[in-house]
Amino acid sequence: MTQAPPELPLHMRRDHFDPVAELAEVRESEGVRRVTSTFGMPAWLVARHDDVRDVLADATRFSNASQLAFSLPDDPRSAEEKRKALAGQMLATDPPDHTRLRRFLTPEFTVRRMRRLEPRIVEIVDQHLDAMEAAGSPADLVPSFALPIPSLVICELLGVPYADRDEFQHRTARQLDLSIPMPERIALQREGRAYMEKLVAGAKADPGEDMLGMLVREHGADGLSTAEAQDGAAEITDDELAGLASLLLVAGHETTSNMLGLGTLALLRHPDQLALVRDDPDAIVPAVEELMRWLSIVHTGVARTTTQDVEIAGQHIPKGELVLCALPSANRDPSFIDDPDTLDVRRGSMGHIAFGHGVHHCLGAPLARMEMRIAFPALLKRFPDLASALPFDEIPFRAYHFIYGLHSLPVTW
Amino acid sequence: MKIVADRDVCIGAGLCVGTSDTVFDQDDDGIVVVLVEDPEGADADLAREAVSLCPSSALRIVD
Ligand code: HEM
Numbered sequence: 062m063t064q065a066p067p068e069l070p071l072h073m074r075r076d077h078f079d080p081v082a083e084l085a086e087v088r089e090s091e092g093v094r095r096v097t098s099t100f101g102m103p104a105w106l107v108a109r110h111d112d113v114r115d116v117l118a119d120a121t122r123f124s125n126a127s128q129l130a131f132s133l134p135d136d137p138r139s140a141e142e143k144r145k146a147l148a149g150q151m152l153a154t155d156p157p158d159h160t161r162l163r164r165f166l167t168p169e170f171t172v173r174r175m176r177r178l179e180p181r182i183v184e185i186v187d188q189h190l191d192a193m194e195a196a197g198s199p200a201d202l203v204p205s206f207a208l209p210i211p212s213l214v215i216c217e218l219l220g221v222p223y224a225d226r227d228e229f230q231h232r233t234a235r236q237l238d239l240s241i242p243m244p245e246r247i248a249l250q251r252e253g254r255a256y257m258e259k260l261v262a263g264a265k266a267d268p269g270e271d272m273l274g275m276l277v278r279e280h281g282a283d284g285l286s287t288a289e290a291q292d293g294a295a296e297i298t299d300d301e302l303a304g305l306a307s308l309l310l311v312a313g314h315e316t317t318s319n320m321l322g323l324g325t326l327a328l329l330r331h332p333d334q335l336a337l338v339r340d341d342p343d344a345i346v347p348a349v350e351e352l353m354r355w356l357s358i359v360h361t362g363v364a365r366t367t368t369q370d371v372e373i374a375g376q377h378i379p380k381g382e383l384v385l386c387a388l389p390s391a392n393r394d395p396s397f398i399d400d401p402d403t404l405d406v407r408r409g410s411m412g413h414i415a416f417g418h419g420v421h422h423c424l425g426a427p428l429a430r431m432e433m434r435i436a437f438p439a440l441l442k443r444f445p446d447l448a449s450a451l452p453f454d455e456i457p458f459r460a461y462h463f464i465y466g467l468h469s470l471p472v473t474w
Numbered sequence: 475m476k477i478v479a480d481r482d483v484c485i486g487a488g489l490c491v492g493t494s495d496t497v498f499d500q501d502d503d504g505i506v507v508v509l510v511e512d513p514e515g516a517d518a519d520l521a522r523e524a525v526s527l528c529p530s531s532a533l534r535i536v537d
């Protein structure tokens with residue numbers, strides 16, 4: 062690790078929990094600013110709540126399907142390999158292709174389905190708390206609690222052997238890390254793909270009761286190529302299946318776990334609010350929404366590409382340009398919520414856009430909400446004296462990552 | 475007040491059901507079903523909130 066990491070683009074810069082002052086300044090002044098995207102390409106950064114909602118709600122003028130947002134500098138892959146790698150990648154499609162892919166999965170993520178999962182999530186949370194208690198204070202909350210709980214949940218749901226977790230946890234975390242050189246990230250992407258293809262082949266040979274098995278049973282297609290599947294086919298191709306499963310595995314790991322780690326630290330820094338979440342069973346639902354809003358761990362989501370000339374906040378933007386939506390800045394827009402920089406778990410506004418907005422609104426939101434609503438109070442009840450073992454300034458925040466969080470959180474109780 | 479849902483654009487995010495499960499439900503495919511088309515009182519307020527939250531703009535209020 063001798064190479065200096067690249068300079069962070071504006072939309073990823075934070076001061077501990079908070080987006081940097083410069084981002085607020087964009088929001089309070091012109092609203093839209095020309096910046097450099099994560100991959101060094103020019104892009105427009107949209108910073109106000111209303112404008113971000115408008116962009117995300119309009120998949121016609123702001124497209125996800127353009128290869129532009131997914132093209133990486135120095136990408137050694139052939140066009141065919143890239144196309145294969147994007148099959149099933151919902152975040153790289155627009156309606157109607159997006160609608161087709163998303164509808165394969167919506168039945169699995171209904172509010173009712175999630176309620177059926179609840180007892181198993183409670184059990185998984187309790188097991189991890191038991192293990193922490195047995196091992197004794199101190200512990201690192203990230204590997205002992207924040208990461209393994211969502212990991213086990215998504216593995217069971219999908220039908221991914223939990224025994225393989227070390228391998229793919231390492232892979233997914235590094236794939237989304239900007240400080241890792243591009244060739245290594247592409248190699249990791251290829252490895253991940255090969256792993257998923259093996260799992261899909263296994264599910265096709267012997268479909269189980271999990272989500273992969275269900276998708277194979279209900280939509281499995283033999284020998285259908287991805288090109289043939291484009292026109293609203295009810296069958297899912299093997300490439301798409303591998304793509305959907307990879308997306309769920311990455312999204313299921315890298316998001317909820319960071320909310321659990323960062324959210325716990327946020328509560329530790331606000332002891333009165335922590336006490337409320339611990340002691341009042343009605344406090345957790347609004348608290349999760351407020352933590353989501355205040356932390357906004359997804360900096361921007363996928364860059365959109367303009368399909369025509371547009372105007373945002375009075376700024377003319379030509380066709381074919383990248384647009385980035387600054388979610389933390391939008392969620393702290395005083396025109397959206399009063400006193401936006403203060404964490405107040407009592408208010409819990411649902412109008413935040415930390416799960417995105419529009420047709421790509423987070424598919425896993427009902428699952429993530431349920432995991433957080435169970436995990437935070439259980440942790441705080443089990444260890445009422447939970448405290449950070451490090452001074453605040455020494456806690457390692459995860460800056461170079463597409464999703465914000467903590468590398469580790471040593472705690473005592 | 476009448477709630478109309480466009481089931482073709484609904485993405486099954488379930489925010490409506492999360493807001494009021496007396497007014498909204500999801501069918502087996504996860505797509506919205508309006509249970510109470512003309513909600514009143516507190517339900518009407520929750521329904522209005524759901525309409526503004528719906529990420530895919532699948533819900534509308536007609537008059
Ligand atoms: C607290 C945790 C989570 C946060 C903050 C979060 C955030 C987001 C955001 C902001 C988007 C929209 C991205 C964009 O429009 O560019 C998104 C999409 C998505 N999320 Fe999540 N997510 C979380 C948990 C999960 C979980 C647990 C899963 C899977 C089980 C998941 C699966 C997905 C998928 C598949 C999409 C793409 C949906 C589409 O393109 O239609 N997420 N998420």
Ligand code: SF4
Pocket residue numbers: 479483484485486487488489490491500504505506527528529530531532533
């Ligand atoms: S909130 Fe909108 S998109 Fe989500 S289930 Fe309800 S109607 Fe469908």
